[in-house]
Amino acid sequence: MYQKPILLFFVSASVITISLMCLHPAPNITRAFYYWKTTTDKKNILPFVEKTGVSRLYLRLFDVDWSEGGQVPVPRGKLDNWNYSMPDFQEVCPVIFITPRTFERIQEDKLDALADKILKETKEYSHSIGRSVGYNRFSYPSESDYDSYAYAAYEKRISQFADSFFLMMPEIQIDCDWNEKSKDKYFSFLKIFKKKIPNKTLSVTVRLYPYKFSEVMGVPPADKGMLMCYNTGAIKEKNTRNAILDTNEVKSYLSGMKEYPLPLDVALPLFRWGVWFRYGQYKGIVHNLSEEEWLRDTAFASFDNNHFRIKTDKVIGENYYREGDEIRYEKPAPAEIVSTAKIVRRSLGLKNRVISFYHWESSYIREYENCIQETYKIFE
Numbered sequence: 001m002y003q004k005p006i007l008l009f010f011v012s013a014s015v016i017t018i019s020l021m022c023l024h025p026a027p028n029i030t031r032a033f034y035y036w037k038t039t040t041d042k043k044n045i046l047p048f049v050e051k052t053g054v055s056r057l058y059l060r061l062f063d064v065d066w067s068e069g070g071q072v073p074v075p076r077g078k079l080d081n082w083n084y085s086m087p088d089f090q091e092v093c094p095v096i097f098i099t100p101r102t103f104e105r106i107q108e109d110k111l112d113a114l115a116d117k118i119l120k121e122t123k124e125y126s127h128s129i130g131r132s133v134g135y136n137r138f139s140y141p142s143e144s145d146y147d148s149y150a151y152a153a154y155e156k157r158i159s160q161f162a163d164s165f166f167l168m169m170p171e172i173q174i175d176c177d178w179n180e181k182s183k184d185k186y187f188s189f190l191k192i193f194k195k196k197i198p199n200k201t202l203s204v205t206v207r208l209y210p211y212k213f214s215e216v217m218g219v220p221p222a223d224k225g226m227l228m229c230y231n232t233g234a235i236k237e238k239n240t241r242n243a244i245l246d247t248n249e250v251k252s253y254l255s256g257m258k259e260y261p262l263p264l265d266v267a268l269p270l271f272r273w274g275v276w277f278r279y280g281q282y283k284g285i286v287h288n289l290s291e292e293e294w295l296r297d298t299a300f301a302s303f304d305n306n307h308f309r310i311k312t313d314k315v316i317g318e319n320y321y322r323e324g325d326e327i328r329y330e331k332p333a334p335a336e337i338v339s340t341a342k343i344v345r346r347s348l349g350l351k352n353r354v355i356s357f358y359h360w361e362s363s364y365i366r367e368y369e370n371c372i373q374e375t376y377k378i379f380e
Helices: 003-023 046-052 100-105 108-137 148-168 183-196 208-212 247-254 291-296 334-348 362-367 369-378
Strands: 029-035 056-067 072-076 091-098 171-175 201-207 224-228 264-269 273-278 281-286 300-303 307-310 314-316 319-321 326-330 353-358
Touching (some): 056 100, 056 108, 056 353, 072 108, 091 108, 100 183, 108 148, 183 201, 201 264, 208 224, 208 247, 224 353, 291 300, 334 369, 353 369, 362 369
Parallel strands (some): 029 056, 029 353, 056 091, 201 224, 224 264, 264 353
Antiparallel strands (some): 056 072, 273 281, 300 307, 307 326, 314 319
16 A cells, blocks of 8 residues: 555655766766886786776976076986886876976076977977887787788887877876975966967976965966875974874865865875984985885884884995984875875865876885775765
């Protein structure tokens, strides 16, 4: 006797649910990673890429810094090579890091030449990257089909692909931690550079401080920004808990904000470092040493959770450590990455955007795989 009304209720509820889904479709999220090293990571991460659906790579090509001797901007830290053993990402977006002092020093009338040099260098890199991607994407002639003609045809196909690879790059990103002194010339440079790539998206990185205080710091004249949700603490302060990521700090930057004038993608941290102190004074950042290596090394004594003290003078890499020096080892906790992602999603809303991790390192990826998967899903 009551089956008909119950059936009608569920049918109506289903119709309403479907209608709401049509009015508010799920956002289109692009899963991405940054690659910031100068050499290729040759470890096989292809299963991870296939499992997580990472489709875009933001590939740092080189830095631009100011040469005090030559009084000109110069490229530094170039990507050495790009080996085709890396996974074949659907999209590769070049990133160029430019130091703020470059724009503080350079003359206004030299900005156009700087834009030309950066674009020329980017195109040259795109050709070599395109060859590597082509070798990865297109099958080599089998032994039964192999002859000089088949090989020549294969190489021609690779060359044609490499020649067109720059055209296939959807976006070029400029990374600059601009300040009030460098702002005007940096923004002028972006306007000039955008005119040279009319068919591509020009994106810029946006740190949390200029995001929060855009009235003072200005808004870069670009197509969109990448909000860098990390490096939240005072790294040079000895009592800082974790300078890489503090969820409460991120929340304080995002709370009460109006919509930023640029569409924003999001970058979250996936890196670690050691912060080096001597007599309580900041000495620098230590890279390429894991917590496990410090625990194994008898020259280091662990104390107070994530801190290490040097027991005897020692040289490691290019650093000379003295007895009594201290290292604060930092990395983001998976739970803190997830919490930060939820805060960012609530603040920025569910929209089509790129969600990227900084940066690609095979050992980190394996350690954080579940966290990475969960974080991507938060924005979908």
